Amino acid sequence: MQQVNLEISENLERHRTDGFSGSNALVVRRGELFRVSMQLKARPFDPRTDTLRIKIMLGRLYVIMPVTFSAKFSLSRWAAFMDSESLNPNNPSIFISAPSSASVGCYRFKLSVFTQDTMKVCAVGKFILLCNPWCRGDAVYIPFEDQREEYTQNDSCLLFMGTSTNLVSRPWSLDQFEPDVLEACLNLLNVSPQHKHNRRADYLNRSNPVYISRVVSAMINCEDDRGVLKGNWSGDFSDGVHPSMWTGSGDILRGWAQSGYHPVKYGQCWVYAAVMCTVMRVLGIPCRIVTNFNSAHDTNGNLVIEEFYSETGQKLKSTKDSIWNFHVWVECWMTRQDLGGGMDGWQVLDPTPQERSRGVFCCGPAPTKAIKERRVDLFYDIPFVYAEVNADVHTLVMSQGRVVSRSVDTDRVGPLICTKAVGLPRLQNITGDYKHIKSLTSTVSSNRSSTSETSTLRRGTKRMAAFLTLDKTPVAGATLLFTLKVINKQSVAKMIKVHLNAQTKEYNHSPSETFWEAHCKIQLAPLEVKVLKQQILPPQYEDLVGDDLVNLAAVVEDMVSQERVLAFEEFNIASPQLVIKIEDEENVVLNKEQAASVTFANPFSHPVSGLLNVSGGGLVKGHANFRMFPLRPGGIGEQRINFLPSKTGTKMLQASLVLSNKTTVRGFKMVTVRRV
Known part of the structure; x- marks a missing residue:
């Protein structure tokens, strides 16, 4: 030999x-x-x-x-x-x-x-x-070098969360080049039911990225197989890891493989999508993570989502249909020879288990072009994805079991669909890939609304109207200021009851119990417009919200006719940011120890302490943990860290601080590592 x-x-x-x-x-x-x-x-x-x-x-x-x-x-x-x-x-x-x-x-x-x-x-x-996106003969060939680098080679990304009017950029380390991740991704194919059922057919079908992507979409969740992640939306994560605590895919994929392919606890939509993005990039299939804001889950396929409120403005859970404030999936680039011409390019794949596709919890690949043109006759799962970005919303106010007010919103679902921009740590608006819209700004900064600085939701009838407006972007530690404008459209005076209600909510759930409310009566003269200024103080919300959102609603009732108008707003409160500084940023070189600092300023009305976690593929081996001692309100804490770059290129150094009030504060810094 x-x-x-x-x-x-x-x-x-x-x-x-x-x-x-x-x-x-x-x-x-x-x-x-x-x-x-x-x-x-x-x-x-x-x-x-x-x-x-x-x-x-x-x-x-x-x-x-x-x-x-x-x-x-x-x-x-x-x-x-x-x-x-x-x-x-x-x-x-x-x-x-x-x-x-x-x-x-x-x-x-x-x-x-x-x-x-x-x-x-x-x-x-x-x-x-x-697979080879650089080869013209490959079904995953993508014709632009900067996109090949971004969607195959880049080992970090940003996940966009929050709301369309107050975006949150969450750093994520994809870790595709970290130890044992390649092997875990290949084993994922070998552990799949398709491989176990018929190895020969599975090996033959692995030539086709359509087949590969469906196998991976199903294997990221564990609902039908020995998949990577177990989902949990119950709020109880005591026997696992809270989904918001993950910072990268490597720990998840390694944990899954090292456990003998038992599911890792726990994931939610952005975790599922980020891990799938890692697997697809490892396999050579260009992939990007996409966020759809106000994403509809239409259980009966009628393209209508119904939401219910009480007569005092409390949002109720009364339907299987739902709107998630955001939902995260992936797109993969491939040709679709199975669909004929015109459907090549980006394909939606969603590993979050929501509905079965041909008997299995997976979704896609659905061409974005087919979604835009409502080609529901094509494969795969186009009607479901179409509803996620296009459903109408019917909002009903209930009193004593009957509907006392109804409004229809045709624009609320899918107002912004976005991904990380190529080569830049900012958002790219791709709504126009999914929907016919009148105008499209290709990119907007990650901390601004795609439409306006403030968000207004308005509801009204021929007799009166209500406008609920956030006066400024909600920020942790600051008073929440908003305005309710009530309009009398008639030439007769009205006595009005006003009910205001605030509830916390997770991005994909109906709200929890009311944490703030206000009630009053006002007199409206004929054709009068009355403006009510309101505020919610930090001690009233800051121990409740954390990563959750707020559902704020107003019900305005004519005391004579009992006619009611609802106005509401769902918003997130911007968390404070960790500031990361590299001491000698221009001279970060391979295999030479570097120093950085992580700084946090406490914006809350009470002291906080926490656990700081620092990580970064190609920069930090594993995770570095530090205890941050109590900081008084307004106090500033700084932690010095050392790291040893092991790979060249642009890498992400990220930090997360879990505070004693359960809020998680994050920050990241892109670091360019050069050879000596």
Whole structure:
């Protein structure tokens, strides 16, 4: 048996897989040559009398081919050749080409040498084959270099949460190049029910990114299989990790693999999507994380969501339909030969278990072009995604079991659909990919509304109207200021009851109990407009809200006619930010210890303490934890940290501080690491 040199360093660089160098595996992309060489000990290779044959194996599938001296090869089949002009008889090199439609997976290969009278196996080896968005013949080819870098190579991202009028940018480390993540992603395919049921068919189908993406979408959740994440929206996370505590995909994927493929507890939509993005980028399929604000879950398919309020403005839970303030999924780039022309490009995939698709909890791939054109006749799950971004909202006020007010909003669902911009830590508005809209701003900053600085929701009838307006963006530690404007549209005076109600709510739930309310009576002269200024003080909300949102509602009632008008606003309260500073930012170099500081200013009306967590793929090994001692209101705390960059390029250093009042404060800093 002779030795084979996989020429790992050279091949990783050629195939743009050098990020996986820590795995000590040969990782290559289909549709591209890679080189291996033999170290012969018995005697030199003689091309006049010796011939070589190579056997490539994926499971029990295999292909056998001669090693030729012709450098001509086709992207449609396996090929192997030697370069006769540069042949080193003692250390001959063999170039292997995988077809651009080869299946993704871990391959074995065997080299056999034939002399004039004998056959000998001279070398064996392994390589991991991924999709190739740089190859024009690959179904995942994306024609722009900056997008290939962003959607395949970038190992950090931003998740957008909160509301469309007060966005929250949450940093996330995708970790696709961190130790053991590549192996976990490949094992995810092997643990899938498709692989267990029919390995041969699974291996063959792995050539198709449509198939791969559906397998991964189902395997990120554990509802039908040995998937990665267990979902939990109950509020009780005592036997696992609160979804908001995760900062990256690596811990989740490693935890899943090391447990023997038991689901990791717990995930919610943004965690599911972020982990799927990691897996797809590892497999070479361009992927980005997408947030849909005011995302509808239409259980009966009628494109109508009903929401109910009491006569005093308390939001009720009275329907299976729901609107999530935001919902996060992914898009993957691929051609759709199964749908004919015109449906190539970005495809929606949603691993959060909501509805079954062909009997399994997965969703997609649904072309964004098909969603925009309402092509509900095409695969996969287009009606469900279409409703998520287009449903109408019927809002009803109930009194003693009957409807006393009804309003219809055709614009509330899907007003903003966004993703991280290419190459920049900011938002890109992609609403126009999903919906026909009159105007579209391609990008807006992550801390501004896509429409206006304040948000107004208005409801009215022919006799009166109500406008509920936030006076300024709500910020933790500050008084919440809002205005209720009541209009008498008639030429007769009115006596009005006003009910104001505030409840906390999770992004995907009906609100909890009322934490603030106010009631009053006002007199309206004919055609009068009356403005009521209101405020909610920090001690009234800051121990309740945390990462939750606020549902604020006003019911205005004509005491004579008992006619009612509802106005409401759901909003998030901007958390304070951690400030990260690099001491010598312009001279961050590979394998040289660097220093940074993390600073927090306490905006709350009471002292807080907390646990600071610092992480960053390619910068910090694992996590660094620090205890932050109590800070008085207005106090400033600073923590110095050291980190040792292990990879070059632009990396994300992120920090999260879990406070004693259960609020989590976050911050991040992009760090450019250079070679010495």
